[in-house]
Amino acid sequence: MTLWIMGGSVWNEASGRLENKHIRVEGATIAEIVDGSAAPDTGSAEVIDATGKLVSAGFIDMHVHLRDPGFEYKEDIETGTKSAAKGGFTTIACMPNTRPVTDTPETVQYVLNKAKEAGVVKVLPYAAITKNELGRELTDFAALKAAGAIGFTDDGVGVQNAQMMKDAMALAKSLDMPVIAHCEDDSLVKGLFVSEGEFARKNGLKGIPNESEAIHVGRDVLLAEATGVHYHVCHVSTEQSVRLIRLAKSIGVNVTAEVCPHHLVLSDEDIPGMDANWKMNPPLRTPRDVQAVIEGLEDGTIDMIVTDHAPHSAEEKAKGMQLAPFGIVGFETAFPLLYTKFVLTGKWTLGFLLRRMTADPAKVFRLAEGRLEEGAPADITIIDLDSERTVVPETFASKSKNTPFGGWKLQGWPVATVVNGKVVWSE
Numbered sequence: 032m033t034l035w036i037m038g039g040s041v042w043n044e045a046s047g048r049l050e051n052k053h054i055r056v057e058g059a060t061i062a063e064i065v066d067g068s069a070a071p072d073t074g075s076a077e078v079i080d081a082t083g084k085l086v087s088a089g090f091i092d093m094h095v096h097l098r099d100p101g102f103e104y105k106e107d108i109e110t111g112t113k114s115a116a117k118g119g120f121t122t123i124a125c126m127p128n129t130r131p132v133t134d135t136p137e138t139v140q141y142v143l144n145k146a147k148e149a150g151v152v153k154v155l156p157y158a159a160i161t162k163n164e165l166g167r168e169l170t171d172f173a174a175l176k177a178a179g180a181i182g183f184t185d186d187g188v189g190v191q192n193a194q195m196m197k198d199a200m201a202l203a204k205s206l207d208m209p210v211i212a213h214c215e216d217d218s219l220v221k222g223l224f225v226s227e228g229e230f231a232r233k234n235g236l237k238g239i240p241n242e243s244e245a246i247h248v249g250r251d252v253l254l255a256e257a258t259g260v261h262y263h264v265c266h267v268s269t270e271q272s273v274r275l276i277r278l279a280k281s282i283g284v285n286v287t288a289e290v291c292p293h294h295l296v297l298s299d300e301d302i303p304g305m306d307a308n309w310k311m312n313p314p315l316r317t318p319r320d321v322q323a324v325i326e327g328l329e330d331g332t333i334d335m336i337v338t339d340h341a342p343h344s345a346e347e348k349a350k351g352m353q354l355a356p357f358g359i360v361g362f363e364t365a366f367p368l369l370y371t372k373f374v375l376t377g378k379w380t381l382g383f384l385l386r387r388m389t390a391d392p393a394k395v396f397r398l399a400e401g402r403l404e405e406g407a408p409a410d411i412t413i414i415d416l417d418s419e420r421t422v423v424p425e426t427f428a429s430k431s432k433n434t435p436f437g438g439w440k441l442q443g444w445p446v447a448t449v450v451n452g453k454v455v456w457s458e
């Protein structure tokens with residue numbers, strides 16, 4: 032099967048400019064990229080006219096929640112991957128806080144099988160560090176790796192016990208697997224749901240302190256140094272965490288990190304009121320923290336952007352700020368949000384944003400994807416950089432609509448997504 036993507040604009044890292052290209056895909060591989068002034072004979076091949084559109088390697092999201100098995104009323108592997116494709120993502124790594132928790136080879140296999148049958152993008156499953164994510168007993172790392180898990184994490188909760196984390200890291204290291212950490216010290220956040228800051232003060236609330244995250248980061252980079260494991264920090268949100276990761280990297284600790292669009296764009300001072308669509312974990316922090324995570328991403332302390340797509344039902348979110356679960360959906364707003372807020376404003380080059388959503392996560396997690404090059408997997412995203420649209424959550428492909436960005440006017444919307452050489456979503 033031949034597919035030609037004709038006349039699109041491709042970012043050239045060397046020149047720092049967009050260049051007109053035709054791309055020939057054979058099967059699941061990018062076979063050839065030729066100059067846009069050429070007139071290749073496309074014969075009977077399938078042709079996509081990408082004139083005037085950005086053509087990029089498909090986005091990679093190393094932190095998502097597909098809720099399958101067990102919470103299919105929030106999302107399932109079919110709807111979650113469709114939502115990903117609509118957002119321009121072609122590879123996603125899903126978290127194990129499902130029901131049952133993805134802590135056995137059988138559940139890893141279930142996720143992989145369902146993704147093969149019903150999924151439209153590539154799905155890489157993480158497995159839990161501890162059984163049922165309870166922090167009491169390690170899972171069978173070797174068996175989980177053999178079943179296809181790509182790393183270990185108890186995302187949703189922090190691993191509270193330092194010895195447990197050290198044992199997990201030593202075992203992961205012996206298997207050449209990464210440990211991915213949700214950093215949160217429970218003793219500092221009991222029952223709290225917004226961060227320490229203006230919003231909490233104005234509303235007479237006790238806030239979640241920044242140290243609740245950074246204490247785990249500090250502990251874990253020391254344990255990563257001791258064990259030599261690849262340690263990856265989830266959803267970095269505080270100035271203190273950025274500082275600790277920067278220091279650890281500077282002395283050669285094998286640590287990497289991610290940040291979410293909402294922590295780059297929103298602070299606690301933007302929260303309009305007691306609306307649970309603004310409740311997520313980590314919480315929106317102060318403007319100073321927002322500045323620190325932006326700088327961390329810019330200087331490479333933070334390696335990649337992830338969405339932490341965390342769907343919850345309307346009923347759950349209607350319980351209000353205090354009782355609703357933490358989390359917001361992210362696939363379908365991530366690129367337009369960051370393109371509008373950082374590229375159109377001249378703060379970042381388009382190339383920088385694309386790199387942090389493609390080549391950089393691929394490099395950290397040793398994936399073949401994330402490159403728009405001859406010989407690379409044909410995972411491709413086509414984006415209309417010019418159209419401005421309003422975010423309408425009701426139109427999301429995700430089952431859940433929990434976003435704080437409803438009504439925002441954004442530019443840079445994906446129009447077609449190709450995975451393994453097949454168009455899996457288009458307008």
Ligand SMILES: NC(=O)N[C@@H](CC(=O)O)C(=O)O
Pocket residue numbers: 096128186187188213310311312313339341342356357358359
């Ligand atoms: N980020 C969130 O607010 N929620 C996530 C859990 C997590 O990522 O820690 C979820 O599973 O809902």
Ligand SMILES: [Zn+2]
Pocket residue numbers: 186187188213214265266312313
């Ligand atoms: Zn988390």
Ligand SMILES: [Zn+2]
Pocket residue numbers: 094095096126186187339341
């Ligand atoms: Zn998460």
